[in-house]
Amino acid sequence: MxxxxxxxxxxxxxxxxxxxxxxxxxxxxxxxxxxxxxxxxxxxxxxxxxxxxxxxxxxxxxxxxxxxxxxxxxxxVVAQHSASALVPKRGEAPDLDRVGTLLRESASALDYAHARQIVHLDVKPANLLVVANPDFLVFLSDFGSAEEIRDGAGHANRLASLPYAAPELLTARRGDYGPLGPATDQYALAASAMELLTGRPPFPKGTTWAVAGAHLKSPPPSARSRAPWLPPAVDSVLHKALAKAPGARYPSCGEFADVLVRVLSYCDIE
Structure with a gap:
């Protein structure tokens, strides 16, 4: 063992x-x-x-x-490591082909679960397991925080990882930002995408209260300010998926991933 x-x-x-x-x-x-x-x-x-x-x-x-x-x-036993191993270090550029595959396969898994009334509620690179050889495959894991959607909304049973937590997850008991649902997972996937592209999640520094407050009140940061080689449209795509109101995000995780990957195809990393 x-x-x-x-x-x-x-x-x-x-x-x-x-x-x-x-x-x-x-x-x-x-x-x-x-x-x-x-x-x-x-x-x-x-x-x-x-x-x-x-x-x-x-x-x-x-x-x-x-x-x-x-x-x-x-x-x-299916994976060799988690997507955390793909997070670029300072000054490095990510492998966009692998990031694109990771986002699309993760989004496909999430949309499938959502169609069956399950929200994951803890999407993050550490829970996206990766097989690199012979083919690059991704597995969405750790449904320990997942919930069934009842009456159009999920109910958090345990607070998920703060760097990727959607505003409605942080105020689930008060309902300030609307109900938990598929859009909650999309926010976390977008926060993960930000980290996989720039090396850091949207709000990486500060106390617990400061990070939570940023998710609730601060506008999403610019990915291009961290990684200038990214195409200009990346920020608008990420900002839509990181909108404070769940209804302002993309209709599905798959649509978000498709748009982001399409925008990333215009990136030219030397």
């Missing part, structure tokens, strides 16, 4: 299945949370909400179980 990583409440290991001898990824609820009923329900939620999803770019758990006093989820 090899350790792969740790999140806030779980650890992930690579294990070899005794019968098939194939490797699987196993996410284990950290023992300190194993006796908390709310944490157990939340951990199982990822399996419950995704068990009917079948899409080539979505990674869902294959089994939910309990052993040694704690709970576990198993997944196929």
């Amino acid at each position: 090899a350790f792969l990583g740790r999140g806030g409440r779980a650890e992930v290991y690579a294990v070899r299945e005794p019968l098939t001898r194939r490797f699987e990824a196993v996410k284990i609820l950290i023992p300190q949370y194993a006796e908390d009923p709310a944490e157990r329900t939340q951990f199982a939620h990822e399996y419950v909400v995704t068990r009917h999803l079948e899409h080539p770019n979505i990674l869902v758990p294959t089994e939910l179980g309990e052993a040694g006093g704690t709970m576990w989820l198993s997944f196929p």
Whole structure:
């Protein structure tokens, strides 16, 4: 068993299945949370909400179980790293072909989930898993914060990652910016696109309150001010997807990704 990583409440290991001898990824609820009923329900939620999803770019758990006093989820081992590895360092230009593929495949996965009344609510580069060889493939993972859309709106069960959080997610209980829905995931995908193109998410610095306040009140920054080689139209595309009001964004994640990738095709990186 090899350790792969740790999140806030779980650890992930690579294990070899005794019968098939194939490797699987196993996410284990950290023992300190194993006796908390709310944490157990939340951990199982990822399996419950995704068990009917079948899409080539979505990674869902294959089994939910309990052993040694704690709970576990198993997944196929499909990826080599997350999209965080594609974020360019200062002064570097991204691989636009791979960024374009990543955005389109992620958008396809999100639109599929949305059509089945599921919103992810934690889209970010770390949750976009990547296979680089032999073909470049992307898998949307970690539906632990996902929710079903009921009566046209979703309900946040846990705050997602702040650098990518849409205004309506930050004020979900008050409803200041409207209901949670597909546009909430589009905002997070656009924030991820900003990071993959420029090296930083829209509002990368400051305290928790400062970053949250920027999502709520500040206009989106210019991607071209960070990466002057980007085509002029990039800012208008990103700004639309990062609009404060969900209704002002693109009709779907796929439409946003298609427009952005088309604009990026005019980029000339030497």
